Amino acid sequence: MTERRSLASRRWTALALGVCLACGGAAQAQSLRPSSQLNLLRGAPVAPGPRTVDYIVALVNSEPVTNNEVRARLLRVEQQLTQQGAALPPRDQLARQVMEQLVNERAQLQQASEQGLRVDEPTLARAEQSIASQNQLSVDEFRRRVAADGMDINFLRNELRNQILLQQLREREVDARVRVTENDIDDFVREQKSNTDLGSLELNLSHILVRVPESATPEQIKALEARAQRAADRARKGDDFGELAREYSDAPEGAQGGQFGMRPADRLPEIFVTATRDLRAGEIAGPVRSPAGFHVLKLVEKRQAGLPDVSVTQTRARHILLRPGPQLSQNDAVTRLTQYREQIASGKANFEALAREHSQDGSASAGGDLGWASPGQFVPEFEEAMNGLRPGAMSLPVVSRFGVHLIRVDERRQMTLSDREQREIVRGLVREKKAADALETWAQDLRSRAYVEYREAPQP
Known part of the structure; x- marks a missing residue:
């Protein structure tokens, strides 16, 4: 560890x-x-x-x-x-x-x-x-x-x-x-969507740049535009955009699949925002011409501040949980899971079989399978370790408030949330806001009804 x-x-x-x-x-x-x-x-x-x-x-x-x-x-x-x-x-x-x-x-x-x-x-x-x-x-x-x-x-x-x-x-x-009523949810969504400030809009874009040299001739420019068009056509047909970026892009991020990651719209080039702000997740824009060359853009995700993500990355993981107690100290649990990890890595043992035999968790009968999980579904210390693993990788023993875990990530997928799922997330956001307002009002009321007499000033 x-x-x-x-x-x-x-x-x-x-x-x-x-x-x-x-x-x-x-x-x-x-x-x-x-x-x-x-x-x-x-x-x-x-x-x-x-x-x-x-x-x-x-x-x-x-x-x-x-x-x-x-x-x-x-x-x-x-x-x-x-x-x-x-x-x-x-x-x-x-x-x-x-x-x-x-x-x-x-x-x-x-x-x-x-x-x-x-x-x-x-x-x-x-x-x-x-x-x-x-x-x-x-x-x-x-x-x-x-x-x-x-x-x-x-x-x-x-x-x-x-x-x-x-x-x-x-x-x-x-x-x-x-x-929280349905009208509360509708009002919240309407309020957030009416916010047209670019600072409240976040875009996750992937990008292909076909660079045009300043000295390029009209014939060269035409050929480079055709190259960008081929990349855009293949992307629209469903080819993997990351592979296309590695093949076509002259931008530095091309080697990483062209990903920018989630950024506020006001921190992106205006031409990129204009081309993609009305797209749906997964759609392609371009080729778009700029002084640098021709751009092909994919909208991976769009988020309005205050509203939930339309799509989320889900993870399917397994774990083996040992709970420290009178018969098993935390250090012993860490040592035992480290041994399990070595046995699995060397091919001497099977993760699922060890989970069924040893895991002190309701998932044991399923070989430690926790099913598909969305962000925020697990406690932070577990989720942080899980998110740091690529599919097929195992963690070192991880201590959480529930015990010590050995985690393996099996798969990841990008899922578009249904309207119902998005509304349930919004319901939670509205509940948190209403609860915070209610807590402040309640605390002020309770304070006003208390008899408080101040004596000497505190001396820190």
Whole structure:
């Protein structure tokens, strides 16, 4: 596996990925899909440093928010902003913002308590296990690293418990009440399509250039145009555009099949945008003349900002999953999967047979087959490793929140989404927007109903 970075240098990036409460549940292939994640602590939950005399900075319904709490959260926020390369505002200004965040959270936690919400020990343990796994550690190793970095594990667990409570409350009070109608979807699509700004249009083009020298004679120009026309005709008949680009194109990207990749339309030559913006995916434009020569263009994909892709790349993969536990440490799981990988690569074993025999996942009976998957269908750590493999290739052991995986990619394909599939994606986008608006309104309302008394200003 790639060299493991220290937990301190990662700054607890696993927390930012979110923790799935279902971790450790039934061993099903479906569990790879991030259906219920918590967006937890943004940055490291750092315990306060050397303590000064503490004091109360605010009361929220008679419950105190202390200066040491502000200092601890402030340090965490500063670490996150620094990692992101963002400019830090004045520290006293940031401290006031952090205090307001703590006041709002305190009011919400009190609401969760009034509603009887609780985080039991098994749920908290699963969350802690998930964080440890994402950092490629056992729980014991994770706790030792926490102590070595000068952090209090009880402080971290309490922060984690509070964030889970907040998520549960928000799901009950906000997410469960958000409704998306067909009219909402229609309005969203209409609004996005009415945006004619080129900055909101993205095009994925493939390109063939038949270059015309400045000194070319009319006869040479005619011959070069005919060459470009042959390439265009073959492309329209269905010949592989990448092969045609390697055969005909004089452009530097010709050797890579002529692909530009997805780019904003305002960063492409105007002649390319004009020729392709009204095409459908897969259609050909050209030859089009420019000072450089004759261009043949294929529209691979077109995307309006805010709308889902019309086509997606799907991957069909298999995996063998081992779940660390009392009888199998994470390191042992990695070692065992490394051995399986070597056996498969040498021809001594079959991936499907090993999956049926050893994989602790619902896909085991199908030889580890996970079926065709679209982007975003699996948890990020699994999907990132899968996307880095070409068809037929196997990964090194990959640690996710569900265990350790050996992944093999079997096939890839480009699929055009049906109207129904596109609408379902839009439904999700609209739901996210409505939920975000509803969350802000709910949080402001709850804050306005809380009794907040400010005492001394925080001293970071």
